[in-house]
Amino acid sequence: xxxxxxxxxxxxxxxxxxxxxxxxxxxxxxxxxxxxxxxxxxxxxxxxxxxxxxxxxxxxxxxxxxxxxxxxxxxxxxxxxxxxxxxxxxxxxxxxxxxxxxxxxxxxxxxxxxxxxxxxxxxxxxxxxxxxxxxxxxxxxxxxxxxxxxxxxxxxxxxxxxx
Amino acid sequence: xxxxxxxxxxxxxxxxxxxxxxxxxxxxxxxxxxxxxxxxxxxxxxxxxxxxxxxxxxxxxxxxxxxxxxxxxxxxxxxxxxxxxxxxxxxxxxxxxxxxxxxxxxxxxxxxxxxxxxxxxxxxxxxxxxxxxxxxxxxxxxxxxxxxxxxxxxxxxxxxxxx
Amino acid sequence: xxxxxxxxxxxxxxxxxxxxxxxxxxxxxxxxxxxxxxxxxxxxxxxxxxxxxxxxxxxxxxxxxxxxxxxxxxxxxxxxxxxxxxxxxxxxxxxxxxxxxxxxxxxxxxxxxxxxxxxxxxxxxxxxxxxxxxxxxxxxxxxxxxxxxxxxxxxxxxxxxxx
Amino acid sequence: xxxxxxxxxxxxxxxxxxxxxxxxxxxxxxxxxxxxxxxxxxxxxxxxxxxxxxxxxxxxxxxxxxxxxxxxxxxxxxxxxxxxxxxxxxxxxxxxxxxxxxxxxxxxxxxxxxxxxxxxxxxxxxxxxxxxxxxxxxxxxxxxxxxxxxxxxxxxxxxxxxx
Numbered sequence: 001x002x003x004x005x006x007x008x009x010x011x012x013x014x015x016x017x018x019x020x021x022x023x024x025x026x027x028x029x030x031x032x033x034x035x036x037x038x039x040x041x042x043x044x045x046x047x048x049x050x051x052x053x054x055x056x057x058x059x060x061x062x063x064x065x066x067x068x069x070x071x072x073x074x075x076x077x078x079x080x081x082x083x084x085x086x087x088x089x090x091x092x093x094x095x096x097x098x099x100x101x102x103x104x105x106x107x108x109x110x111x112x113x114x115x116x117x118x119x120x121x122x123x124x125x126x127x128x129x130x131x132x133x134x135x136x137x138x139x140x141x142x143x144x145x146x147x148x149x150x151x152x153x154x155x156x157x158x159x160x161x162x163x
Numbered sequence: 164x165x166x167x168x169x170x171x172x173x174x175x176x177x178x179x180x181x182x183x184x185x186x187x188x189x190x191x192x193x194x195x196x197x198x199x200x201x202x203x204x205x206x207x208x209x210x211x212x213x214x215x216x217x218x219x220x221x222x223x224x225x226x227x228x229x230x231x232x233x234x235x236x237x238x239x240x241x242x243x244x245x246x247x248x249x250x251x252x253x254x255x256x257x258x259x260x261x262x263x264x265x266x267x268x269x270x271x272x273x274x275x276x277x278x279x280x281x282x283x284x285x286x287x288x289x290x291x292x293x294x295x296x297x298x299x300x301x302x303x304x305x306x307x308x309x310x311x312x313x314x315x316x317x318x319x320x321x322x323x324x325x326x
Numbered sequence: 327x328x329x330x331x332x333x334x335x336x337x338x339x340x341x342x343x344x345x346x347x348x349x350x351x352x353x354x355x356x357x358x359x360x361x362x363x364x365x366x367x368x369x370x371x372x373x374x375x376x377x378x379x380x381x382x383x384x385x386x387x388x389x390x391x392x393x394x395x396x397x398x399x400x401x402x403x404x405x406x407x408x409x410x411x412x413x414x415x416x417x418x419x420x421x422x423x424x425x426x427x428x429x430x431x432x433x434x435x436x437x438x439x440x441x442x443x444x445x446x447x448x449x450x451x452x453x454x455x456x457x458x459x460x461x462x463x464x465x466x467x468x469x470x471x472x473x474x475x476x477x478x479x480x481x482x483x484x485x486x487x488x489x
Numbered sequence: 490x491x492x493x494x495x496x497x498x499x500x501x502x503x504x505x506x507x508x509x510x511x512x513x514x515x516x517x518x519x520x521x522x523x524x525x526x527x528x529x530x531x532x533x534x535x536x537x538x539x540x541x542x543x544x545x546x547x548x549x550x551x552x553x554x555x556x557x558x559x560x561x562x563x564x565x566x567x568x569x570x571x572x573x574x575x576x577x578x579x580x581x582x583x584x585x586x587x588x589x590x591x592x593x594x595x596x597x598x599x600x601x602x603x604x605x606x607x608x609x610x611x612x613x614x615x616x617x618x619x620x621x622x623x624x625x626x627x628x629x630x631x632x633x634x635x636x637x638x639x640x641x642x643x644x645x646x647x648x649x650x651x652x
Contacts (some may be wrong), residue, residue: 308634
């Protein structure tokens with residue numbers, strides 16, 4: 001998916017935001033998508049703390065951090081009711097959307113559109129809405145900090161056109 | 164509760180054991196009770212991995228490790244259906260019982276009988292069924308290893324009587 | 327020192343490089359200076375592993391990582407003979423220079439020129455030779471990765487002039 | 490060496506104790522010997538912090554913790570002058586002896602007597618002066634805590650004789 005336009009999110013319910021988020025209206029900003037499942041140990045131990053750290057570190061800059069709960073197994077065990085308590089107990093502060101269930105299969109729709117193979121996954125989207133990073137598993141803090149900073153350093157072509 | 168006889172467990176459902184456990188039939192062994200909630204970060208990050216380690220380290224000896232899911236908040240979020248997936252995803256192998264809900268209050272019955280104030284909690288019960296350690300929060304591995312070993316080193320008075 | 331030109335290094339002996347390094351000839355590159363003492367626990371546990379990671383992560387880019395052994399206490403205990411064994415045992419691969427002893431005081435000369443107050447310290451120097459980061463103590467990996475990346479993203483004014 | 494009487498220590502210089510230690514006068518106590526080199530990363534990162542923890546945890550009991558600096562490589566780099574600064578900087582509080590250099594070979598004499606193959610190594614000696622644990626490399630906190638506790642729980646045969 002690297003180099004391709006980021007598909008729009010398909011979310012049934014949001015936490016930690018009063019207004020639903022969509023990628024189109026975030027054009028011009030760097031978007032960090034972290035997809036997870038609340039009962040995935042790698043997400044709890046590494047992915048979510050790292051995402052929380054990204055959201056704090058780049059809070060004052062043009063970075064929007066979004067978590068997506070992409071449940072593809074144990075669906076009954078990870079309902080939005082359980083997710084809400086999970087978000088509260090782990091003190092997650094960034095916006096988190098519940099991915100829309102797949103029709104006739106276990107993989108939810110945003111996860112399928114992004115061709116993600118599991119959790120945790122990380123997707124970085126540049127100011128033009130293009131996917132620049134697309135990975136599964138643990139990511140190194142220093143590497144991710146550098147990648148986000150480089151995307152931030154890229155000029156916003158929309159702004160350039162306006163100048 | 165230290166120095167007092169350990170109250171019997173009050174469990175509605177067991178995982179990781181084909182037969183229900185009760186303390187009376189474990190007399191003569193050292194019992195390690197770890198009480199937790201599946202959405203309690205301190206349990207997931209520290210208490211449960213430590214309990215798993217205890218169960219591996221003392222597997223060949225007279226030690227019985229028991230987890231008890233003492234849900235006292237977010238009850239709908241931590242149902243047995245969610246717990247079962249949690250146990251599977253985190254690879255927990257020791258017997259885990261679901262504490263019986265309290266009647267008219269949030270605290271479940273075994274948790275109340277042991278006067279536990281939250282999760283994670285750790286209770287060590289000696290070969291005679293007496294509570295010897297009763298604490299809440301993170302415990303040090305070396306300290307707990309030493310305490311369990313000292314309880315193991317105590318003679319079983321029942322065996323002594325038989326000799 | 328932030329915003330000021332980086333003083334030249336004053337080094338009596340180099341390890342891990344066949345030719346001495348000087349900042350003037352590194353103009354156009356981003357320079358990461360890590361100052362340490364081999365018997366400083368914070369350096370061994372955090373600063374040096376982080377510096378090693380920086381040198382690996384940015385190896386293919388315009389980043390030069392330099393360690394400087396700025397001994398300001400226990401001078402007899404941290405001689406170059408001991409440092410050489412330390413570098414070998416810890417597998418450090420980036421160039422490391424021994425700071426020139428101060429004349430009549432404990433603080434060595436490069437450390438004094440940079441007004442560093444202790445170890446570990448981290449200095450980031452941009453492509454123009456200007457100090458952009460100047461700190462003592464533990465630094466966060468994600469933050470440092472982002473700062474180095476932003477310095478890399480800055481155009482080299484020399485190159486601009488040539489275009 | 491397990492099951493054999495512990496050879497006497499052969500120490501040229503002590504730190505953190507005003508009187509030299511010898512095993513014979515420690516009979517009746519459990520002795521924890523940790524052998525290390527100050528430039529051995531595994532000692533610094535794991536072995537010495539664990540030994541420090543043992544000395545704190547069992548401080549009020551019949552446990553004597555002794556560190557031995559068994560230099561078998563980089564001898565010039567790890568002189569007693571360097572060791573003294575190392576002990577100070579890392580805040581080590583337990584008695585540490587410098588092993589006597591070997592005659593005509595690199596291995597020092599206590600290390601040779603105990604047939605130790607490197608650092609870090611851990612030796613546990615029971616109340617009768619018998620070696621009960623003899624290992625090289627990282628040891629698990631819980632396992633070591635349990636082993637020391639079991640040695641503590643063993644009666645002192647000298648005391649038994651007196652009863």
